[in-house]
Amino acid sequence: MSIKQRLAKLNPRQREAVRYIYGPCRVLAGAGSGKTSVITTKIAYLVQECGMSARRIAAVTFTNKAAREMKERVGQMLKGKEGHGLTVSTFHTLGLTIIRAELKALGYKPGFSLFDPEDAKALLRDLMNKDAQVDADQINSVQSQISAWKNDLVLPGQALSHAGSDDEHYAARVYEAYGRHLKAYNAVDFDDLIMLPVVLLQQDAEVLERWRRRIHYMLVDEYQDTNVSQYQLVKLLMAERSTFTVVGDDDQSIYAWRGARPENLVTLGEDFPGLKVIKLE
Numbered sequence: 001m002s003i004k005q006r007l008a009k010l011n012p013r014q015r016e017a018v019r020y021i022y023g024p025c026r027v028l029a030g031a032g033s034g035k036t037s038v039i040t041t042k043i044a045y046l047v048q049e050c051g052m053s054a055r056r057i058a059a060v061t062f063t064n065k066a067a068r069e070m071k072e073r074v075g076q077m078l079k080g081k082e083g084h085g086l087t088v089s090t091f092h093t094l095g096l097t098i099i100r101a102e103l104k105a106l107g108y109k110p111g112f113s114l115f116d117p118e119d120a121k122a123l124l125r126d127l128m129n130k131d132a133q134v135d136a137d138q139i140n141s142v143q144s145q146i147s148a149w150k151n152d153l154v155l156p157g158q159a160l161s162h163a164g165s166d167d168e169h170y171a172a173r174v175y176e177a178y179g180r181h182l183k184a185y186n187a188v189d190f191d192d193l194i195m196l197p198v199v200l201l202q203q204d205a206e207v208l209e210r211w212r213r214r215i216h217y218m219l220v221d222e223y224q225d226t227n228v229s230q231y232q233l234v235k236l237l238m239a240e241r242s243t244f245t246v247v248g249d250d251d252q253s254i255y256a257w258r259g260a261r262p263e264n265l266v267t268l269g270e271d272f273p274g275l276k277v278i279k280l281e
Contacts, residue, residue: 003048006041006077010034017245017278018042021050024238024272025245026223026265033280035247039219040070042245043086044077046217054078055085056214058237060094061221067093070221087215091230095193098200098211105207106200113187117143120178120189127177145171146178150191151227153198156180194229201236212240223248224265231264235271242272 007015017027017038029035043059046052059074061067071088078086087094096114103110115123124143128134145168149159156179159172182188188196201208215237220226223246226234238244248265261267269275 001077003041003044003077006044010037010041011281013278013280014038014041017280018045020245020276020278021046021217021243024242024268024275026268026275026277027245027247027280028249028277029247029280030249035221035280036070036073038280039221039245039247040073040077042219043074043088047078047082052217053085054083055087056216057219058087058089058094058215058217059219059221060087060089060091060234062090062225064090066090066221091226091233092190092193095197095233098197099188099193102197102200102207105204106196107183108188109186111186113185114193115182115187115189117190119187123181123185124174124178127174127181141167142171142174146175147191149175150189150195151229153195153229153232155199191229194233198229198232198236201233208236211237216241216243218244220244220246220248223268226264227261228264231261231267239271242274 007018010018011034014034014037017025018041021042027035027038029038039059043054043057046057047054059070061070067089074086074088075083087097089097099106099108099112103112113119121139121143124139124146125134128139128142149162154162156172156176159175160169163169163172182192201211218234218238220234225248234244234246246268269277
């Protein structure tokens with residue numbers, strides 16, 4: 001099926017969302033409004049109608065399952081070399097790609113390790129048991145506080161000034177030791193996959209320029225579930241071109257417990273005043 005035929009199958013609002021490529025675009029989509037069709041068709045439209053190289057496009061979502069489904073659907077539209085180099089992944093996988101490419105700038109050695117939550121917990125247990133015997137609840141509490149700080153882009157050296165209670169002061173001290181040990185192990189944890197690229201892009205103009213040249217168009221699914229660091233990643237990469245589409249429903253934030261910031265929907269309009277909003281029926 002050609003891209004023209006695919007567009008013909010969409011309703012007018014969906015078609016408008018696919019065809020609007022000249023600036024920042026926010027698509028409001030409730031359940032069953034065909035948002036995945038809009039994202040996948042838009043990728044094909046950018047490649048087949050607008051002549052954009054697939055390797056210049058990055059589509060990000062939250063779960064591996066959603067990324068897999070999106071990849072399969074795009075794969076049915078872009079044949080052969082057309083889809084070569086296209087990025088369809090989770091936020092964390094995109095962050096991992098940036099880390100792998102920028103190891104030297106980040107001060108890591110090749111062959112770094114990725115600590116899963118259990119590895120991270122074991123390291124925290126070792127560090128915290130040096131002070132006193134700690135129970136699982138204390139470890140979990142410190143681990144989730146460190147995760148929240150990383151999602152909010154609070155670095156180990158800044159955490160003490162953000163701590164409002166004795167427990168948070170203690171967590172801030174553990175966070176600093178935890179960060180040092182991770183680096184000594186040449187390791188990163190899950191939250192670092194977003195935080196490290198964002199901090200690097202904020203601090204290193206050369207690296208930022210390199211990634212802006214590489215990614216010309218971004219599509220973000222379930223945008224209402226982004227946290228501070230994920231939003232900053234999109235903003236940093238897209239600030240120059242402002243060529244992106246975010247799809248989200250402000251009534252559907254299910255990840256608030258993971259630091260999601262539905263108010264990112266508001267911030268987006270402030271950071272990108274030319275934002276076009278399209279509501280899918």
